[in-house]
Amino acid sequence: MAGDKTAASPPPDAAAFSPEGELFAAVSDRRVQVWRTGGGEIIEGWTDPISAPDDSYSCIACCSVQKKHKKDGNLILVAVGTTNGQVLVLDSTGVIWKNAPHTGKVVSLHFARHGRVLYTAGMDGLICELNSRTGESKDTIKATKKPINSFTLSHDEKFMGVSSKITRLFSVSEKKEILRIPSDVGPVQLMSVSDDGRFLVSHVDNNKEVQVWSCDQDSCTIVSTASLTMQNQPKIVECTRSTSYGDGGIVLAVSKKGVAHVWHLQTLSQNEVLPTKISAKNSLDKKGRIPIISAKLCDTNEDNTVKVHVVFGSPNVLQFKVVELDDTCKDINLVAEYDELAKQDTVSPQERNLEQEAKANSKDAEPVQGKAKKRTSSVLDSTNDTTKEVNPEYNLDEPTMEEKLASLNLLNKSEITEEQPPSLAPPSADSVHVLLKQALRADDHTELLKCLYNRDEKVIVKSVSLLTLADVVKLLKFFVLLIQSRGAKLVCMLPWLQALLCWHMSSIVSQESSLLLLNSLYQLIDARTSTFKSALQLSTTLDYHFSGVSFFPPNGAVFLITAVTQNFSRFLTVKLMRRTLFHR
Numbered sequence: 001m002a003g004d005k006t007a008a009s010p011p012p013d014a015a016a017f018s019p020e021g022e023l024f025a026a027v028s029d030r031r032v033q034v035w036r037t038g039g040g041e042i043i044e045g046w047t048d049p050i051s052a053p054d055d056s057y058s059c060i061a062c063c064s065v066q067k068k069h070k071k072d073g074n075l076i077l078v079a080v081g082t083t084n085g086q087v088l089v090l091d092s093t094g095v096i097w098k099n100a101p102h103t104g105k106v107v108s109l110h111f112a113r114h115g116r117v118l119y120t121a122g123m124d125g126l127i128c129e130l131n132s133r134t135g136e137s138k139d140t141i142k143a144t145k146k147p148i149n150s151f152t153l154s155h156d157e158k159f160m161g162v163s164s165k166i167t168r169l170f171s172v173s174e175k176k177e178i179l180r181i182p183s184d185v186g187p188v189q190l191m192s193v194s195d196d197g198r199f200l201v202s203h204v205d206n207n208k209e210v211q212v213w214s215c216d217q218d219s220c221t222i223v224s225t226a227s228l229t230m231q232n233q234p235k236i237v238e239c240t241r242s243t244s245y246g247d248g249g250i251v252l253a254v255s256k257k258g259v260a261h262v263w264h265l266q267t268l269s270q271n272e273v274l275p276t277k278i279s280a281k282n283s284l285d286k287k288g289r290i291p292i293i294s295a296k297l298c299d300t301n302e303d304n305t306v307k308v309h310v311v312f313g314s315p316n317v318l319q320f321k322v323v324e325l326d327d328t329c330k331d332i333n334l335v336a337e338y339d340e341l342a343k344q345d346t347v348s349p350q351e352r353n354l355e356q357e358a359k360a361n362s363k364d365a366e367p368v369q370g371k372a373k374k375r376t377s378s379v380l381d382s383t384n385d386t387t388k389e390v391n392p393e394y395n396l397d398e399p400t401m402e403e404k405l406a407s408l409n410l411l412n413k414s415e416i417t418e419e420q421p422p423s424l425a426p427p428s429a430d431s432v433h434v435l436l437k438q439a440l441r442a443d444d445h446t447e448l449l450k451c452l453y454n455r456d457e458k459v460i461v462k463s464v465s466l467l468t469l470a471d472v473v474k475l476l477k478f479f480v481l482l483i484q485s486r487g488a489k490l491v492c493m494l495p496w497l498q499a500l501l502c503w504h505m506s507s508i509v510s511q512e513s514s515l516l517l518l519n520s521l522y523q524l525i526d527a528r529t530s531t532f533k534s535a536l537q538l539s540t541t542l543d544y545h546f547s548g549v550s551f552f553p554p555n556g557a558v559f560l561i562t563a564v565t566q567n568f569s570r571f572l573t574v575k576l577m578r579r580t581l582f583h584r
Contacts, residue, residue: 025062028315065115081106097135108151121151163188258291264327280312280334
């Protein structure tokens with residue numbers, strides 16, 4: 001249902017913060033993207049890098065790597081693992097290497113040593129250490145004979161936690177087992193190790209508790225000290241030592257319902273402690289909760305405060321917050337800043353099309369009719385594909401077809417130039433190309449429309465020719481949505497579509513996903529042009545009949561023209577579209 005905010009958008013297939021929390025990567029619908037958490041903007045994106053329909057994504061990791069020359073900035077690396085055991089690493093140029101270090105599903109990925117090393121864990125029980133730039137294997141650890149459920153690396157990169165039928169703690173430098181959790185606990189599904197390896201947290205499947213373990217490396221013993229209870233099962237757990245309490249720690253857990261919990265433990269044996277809960281909601285609907293996708297502990301300070309990176313929303317509309325918490329256990333309720341974007345992602349495609357068409361119609365009718373009546377929200381929020389409108393049989397005050405077309409500025413191109421205020425300098429091809437790429441990566445339909453309104457042929461060709469294959473696929477998706485609209489938007493789209501197909505046809509046909517988009521585009525165009533013949537016949541018949549009429553009675557003329565306008569305005573608009581399409 002459209003009103004169910006929490007179930008409208010599925011979570012990403014895999015998501016992860018960078019080690020320092022400045023980046024966030026996620027894969028959803030076979031699309032890999034990277035965001036900068038500071039501003040929330042998308043900085044990189046790739047469409048289905050594995051290009052294997054029989055394989056799927058199982059995990060992801062990202063990091064920022066310092067280049068040789070500091071003035072060149074940092075290089076962003078993203079690693080993805082698949083269910084068939086493959087590992088791919090990508091940068092801004094695409095896939096830089098592909099390897100298959102595991103015979104089964106890749107369970108977890110972690111960058112280390114400032115991004116120079118990539119650790120991988122697989123269902124085959126292996127932990128692999130790879131060169132992140134070349135994919136070359138540096139070392140391999142046979143951690144267990146059973147499938148690995150979870151793999152974690154401490155923030156100081158000194159300890160590794162591997163959970164299987166038996167959960168073990170390894171030393172990274174010595175590559176050997178230090179401790180193990182008793183087997184009677186059950187198979188651990190989630191775990192995290194503190195920086196100094198002094199304690200760890202774990203979660204057993206079908207359990208609503210996060211277990212805290214105290215580790216004594218000198219005596220090689222591990223003891224369960226506390227159980228932290230949640231209302232729902234966790235999907236993410238993390239822990240770090242406390243700078244305020246020498247014997248305590250800080251534990252983070254995100255539930256499967258999308259609520260983050262943070263516990264400030266003064267001692268590791270502190271059992272009865274209330275968590276600080278962090279949740280997010282949509283301000284347009286006080287009852288509509290937005291799920292938290294992921295969270296990460298950042299800085300811990302000596303004044304009992306800790307900063308938490310939080311990302312919430314849906315894969316198409318992500319929002320980032322840095323929340324500073326103290327040990328007062330006061331709950332935090334985050335409010336979405338971009339409610340319109342979040343709303344677009346929770347309604348059905350039919351409802352979104354109705355809302356966009358309503359906005360377009362209201363804008364187009366303003367020069368002729370003044371203030372038009374706004375469509376009520378109950379109509380837009382309904383789940384039906386059609387809306388009921390009260391139409392009088394004949395309205396003598398309704399504008400004619402010519403006046404409607406004149407309001408759209410389609411009859412005379414000179415009117416467009418006359419009405420537009422003179423600009424100091426028209427946008428160049430380079431500036432339009434930059435704006436187009438930014439709009440595509442941010443999935444901003446409003447900015448995309450502004451770019452499409454540019455009719456300069458040289459600007460169009462230059463902007464389209466510089467697009468990458470990923471941007472081409474995004475633009476095709478936007479065209480599929482736009483071709484269902486009418487009027488000026490569709491007319492402006494046609495030269496861009498023509499240039500896109502001329503410049504990138506070979507790349508489009510080489511990708512299965514873009515071929516499907518091209519097929520959808522063809523079907524929509526075929527459906528729109530199927531009425532051209534009948535519309536042309538109708539127009540010719542009307543021209544023939546009206547050519548013999550020398551005059552009209554005053555009332556009869558208005559009555560007849562109004563009736564023709566109301567019944568055949570769609571066919572005449574289609575005829576105008578046909579002329580535009582075939583004269584390009």
